[in-house]
Amino acid sequence: MTTFPFSAIVGQDEMRRALLIAAVDPSVGGVLVFGDRGTGKSTAIRGLAALLPKMKAVAGCPYSCDPGQPAESCPHCAKGGPRKSGLVPVPVVDLPLGATEDRVVGALDLERALAHGEKAFEPGLLARANRGFLYIDEVNLLDDHLVDLLLDVAASGVNTVEREGLSVRHPARFVLVGSGNPEEGELRPQLLDRFGLAVEVTTPTDLPTRIDVVRRRDAFERDPDGFCRGYERADRALQKQLTAARARLPGMDVPDATLEAAARLCLALGTDGLRGELTLMRTARALAAFEGADIVAIDHLKRIAPSALRHRLRRNPLDEAGSTARVTRAVEQVFSQ
Template identity: 50%
Template sequence: MANPVVTVENGRSAQPSSTRRRPVFPFTAIVGQEEMKLALLLNVIDPKIGGVMIMGDRGTGKSTTIRALADLLPEIDVVADDPFNSHPRDREMMGDAVRQQVEQGLEVPIAKKKVTMVDLPLGATEDRVCGTIDIEKALSEGVKAFEPGLLAKANRGILYVDEVNLLDDHLVDVLLDSAASGWNTVEREGISVRHPARFVLVGSGNPEEGELRPQLLDRFGMHAEIRTVKEPALRVQIVEQRTEFDQDPEIYLDACQTQQDELQHRLVLAQERLKTVAIDHDLRVKISQVCSELDVDGLRGDIVTNRAAKALTAFEGRDEVTVQDIRRVVTLCLRHRLRKDPLESIDSGYKVEKVFNQVFGLESGE
């Protein structure tokens, strides 16, 4: 089956009016919130970082930024009409049925698809998230009748959970397990179905409504804090940009298209470059020393800091991680791992910065 022909107008895919998607505010036009934007970009470059938890005030553009990121990403190759967005060439990202076809030497139809962003509703059940098996059909017809859930739809995309701190702990566990393993397994009455579930997990919430338990928080790769912009001039700029976009989205998007294309290109190059990025042994030892002196439980902090520093280096177009690369990501990777007591507040970054400077022999301002 031939790939569908996609025409391009002004850098964007032209779609029939019946299927044209609602315009999304461009990622490159979002003012401020640099911590959140950096954490999201690094997770796109290396999804194995483990997702990002964004905590901050209401109305600070969390949802807008995440939708803008999904819209920014280039289209991906998928197996046509596959419920899991299976990769047509990478066997680790194929559903079982597609893998069997490939192993038998059969040709699989390929289509182009925008990266999916799945919004997880707060009231979602485990069946809605993981999918269900129709036992009657399985017993009567001898087939694994599986109804895919949101994890299937999110494969190779972004799964966004707003107010994740209000979500049932068991469901948060399920999401984190799938994000970490890259697979979702559903078992019922002795019948088991599994499918790939590799996605960037993004959670957001308002600290006033409570924090996640430390055990769950630790499993998010990064933790970004965002605050309401205080400077009047920046607030005016944000309001004016939003007004311009709402008045005529197409004209606004056209004006931002060059920047959007440049950032998209940088992300693609960074994903390719990531495999070649190296981090010196001494720097790795110092990262682990920082984690040790901060009394971070387990080794997740060490692993994520190494991964994030390499992703940032790739994004900057370099092959060797520097001390400054580590400095830019270390707070994002460690601040949420310092809490031992659920009643403690998350470190703003002061403790991490202080220990980092001591271990690396830097002055605060360097």
């Protein structure tokens, strides 16, 4: 199935930027996309999957370990010895709402058990998502017992399976991407905290943009391949920019002034713990790397602050202004001094 090209998405800059930042630095910890229906949330994520540069992985490893540094907890690569490797697409794994626990965490391989009497582990979705993305549409409707499983794995990067006499630990480090509509229900605060960035999407209201969206979508449906060819070059440029940003990331300089500004901003907003500050720094750094800057400037901080912090405020449910406005206000106050 052809996917709608990422670079053909009209508007929704905040969402696109957040997804690209997560692709530059997976350690920022996931993206939550909340907002109106029909704003192309799923489209953007599938578009990103097609855009990501391929990665090197150990051949035959069910967790697609990096041949350079296989995960310690990988049962497949722990044996050592020479390993073959190849280029594979970055996994973007869907976790459908109807998934059962055994498929999410992995379970006894029923076929081999029944046919050959062998006790073998069949890796689940978390294994497949290692080093890639795990996407949950309507994340706020996910059953609580699945959320509990995710919370632990997303925090530790390791999936521990103890069931049916199996005892397996394997790497499961992934970028969690969730989307949903707040009208269907709120998200558990613990899960909210696992997302590095939270973006709000709204339906565009100005007519030219709306016409543009419908026109492109219509053109895509009529001739998907032809439409994609038109955006091939733009997608490739974006891909190059991603690769360059990843290479630049480790050497990025974060001046003290920026660090201090981040601390002041988090203080002004009263975000809980150090998590907010850390995410703010990391995302600002990834943004700077993506834009080809040499240092992480205050400006990067300012622009990414709403996405990095809006879901970390102590919630005041009666504040009509909403958390976005509060972050913007704090940014203005802190940086005007």
